[in-house]
Amino acid sequence: MRAVVVEEPGKIVLKGVEPPRINDREVLVKVIMSSICNVTDGHIANGTFDGYFDFYPQILGHEVYGEVVEKGKEVKNLRPGDRVELCSVTGAFCEYVKLDPLSNPVWGLVPKSAPDREASLYEMFHGAYLCMVYPADIKPNEDVLLVGQGPMGLTATQFAALNARSVTTVDMHQNRLDKSLEIGSKYAYDRSKMSSDEIVAAIEKATGGADVAFMCIDEDKSPELDAWDMAVKALRPGGRMSSLLLAVKNLRNRLNPNPLLLKNIRLQHELGRPCDPAEVTRQAMDLVTERRINMGRLITHEVGLEEVAEALDMTMNRPGEVIKVIVHPS
Numbered sequence: 542m543r544a545v546v547v548e549e550p551g552k553i554v555l556k557g558v559e560p561p562r563i564n565d566r567e568v569l570v571k572v573i574m575s576s577i578c579n580v581t582d583g584h585i586a587n588g589t590f591d592g593y594f595d596f597y598p599q600i601l602g603h604e605v606y607g608e609v610v611e612k613g614k615e616v617k618n619l620r621p622g623d624r625v626e627l628c629s630v631t632g633a634f635c636e637y638v639k640l641d642p643l644s645n646p647v648w649g650l651v652p653k654s655a656p657d658r659e660a661s662l663y664e665m666f667h668g669a670y671l672c673m674v675y676p677a678d679i680k681p682n683e684d685v686l687l688v689g690q691g692p693m694g695l696t697a698t699q700f701a702a703l704n705a706r707s708v709t710t711v712d713m714h715q716n717r718l719d720k721s722l723e724i725g726s727k728y729a730y731d732r733s734k735m736s737s738d739e740i741v742a743a744i745e746k747a748t749g750g751a752d753v754a755f756m757c758i759d760e761d762k763s764p765e766l767d768a769w770d771m772a773v774k775a776l777r778p779g780g781r782m783s784s785l786l787l788a789v790k791n792l793r794n795r796l797n798p799n800p801l802l803l804k805n806i807r808l809q810h811e812l813g814r815p816c817d818p819a820e821v822t823r824q825a826m827d828l829v830t831e832r833r834i835n836m837g838r839l840i841t842h843e844v845g846l847e848e849v850a851e852a853l854d855m856t857m858n859r860p861g862e863v864i865k866v867i868v869h870p871s
C-alpha cells in the first residue's frame with residue numbers, strides 16, 4: 542500500500558509499504574479519510590515529539606476515519622462494513638490501518654448520518670471533549686475562556702458553547718478568531734494586537750471573569766510568554782483550569798504559581814467529572830447526528846497523499862491561512 546513515511550526528522554517520503562496484518566483481537570480498517578494533526582504531526586516530522594511517537598521510520602498521522610474490512614475471531618463489537626473513527630497507532634496517511642478495540646480507548650462508531658468529509662476530525666473529540674470540556678462539567682451560569690483556537694481549541698469551543706453562559710476565545714490569528722465567533726464564542730481577542738493585561742481587562746469587563754479556562758496550545762508563542770499567566774489572571778477566585786496534554790520537547794511555556802495559589806485555582810488535566818470513554822464518545826457522536834456539533838466548518842484544505850508534506854508545512858508555517866487539512870488516500 543502507499544503511505545507517507547517520516548524516515549527521519551525532516552525527511553518525509555511517499556512510498557510503498559506492507560499493509561498491516563491483524564491478529565485475533567484486531568480489525569483491519571480501510572482508510573476513507575484522515576486528517577493532519579496541527580500539533581503532533583508537525584512535532585513528529587521535526588523530531589520534537591517527546592513520547593510514544595518518538596521513533597523512526599514511521600507512517601505519519603493518527604486521525605483516521607475508515608471502514609472495517611476484516612476482523613479477528615475474538616472481536617465481538619465490530620464487523621466488516623462498520624465505519625469507525627480512531628487514533629491509529631500505525632499511522633494515518635496510508636490505505637489501511639489496524640485497530641485493537643479492546644486496548645485502544647480512542648475510537649468510536651461513526652453514525653451513518655455523519656458526513657464522510659468530516660469524520661476523521663472526530664478523533665479530536667478525545668482531547669477536546671473527553672479530556673477537557675466534559676470533565677469540567679460546565680454549568681449554564683458559567684463563563685468559559687479558551688486560549689488557542691487551532692482545530693483542537695475550536696472543537697472545544699463548540700462543545701463548551703453548548704452549556705456555558707458565554708465563551709471567550711483568545712488566539713494570535715484573526716481567521717481562527719473569526720471561526721470561533723462563527724461556531725459559538727461570544728467574545729474573541731487577538732493576542733497579536735492586544736497585550737495580555739488588555740485582554741484580561743476586556744474579559745473582566747464583559748463577563749466579570751472566567752469560571753473555567755482551557756489552554757488549547759502546544760507552545761506559548763506570545764513575546765512575553767504570558768499565555769498561562771493571562772488565563773490565571775482572567776479566572777475568578779476558585780476557578781478551574783485545564784489543558785491539552787502534550788508530549789513536546791523543549792516547550793517554552795511558563796506559569797507563575799503565586800497567582801494560581803492565591804486565587805485557589807484548580808489546575809488539572811481532567812477536572813474531575815468521571816468519564817466513561819465509550820459512553821462519552823457516543824454522546825459526542827449524538828451531538829454530531831443532531832448537528833449541534835459541525836466539524837466540517839473547520840476544514841480549509843483537502844489533499845491527497847502526494848501533497849501531505851506540503852500541506853503539513855503550510856499547517857505549521859501559515860496558520861493564518863489554514864485551520865484543518867483532510868487527506869484522501871486515493
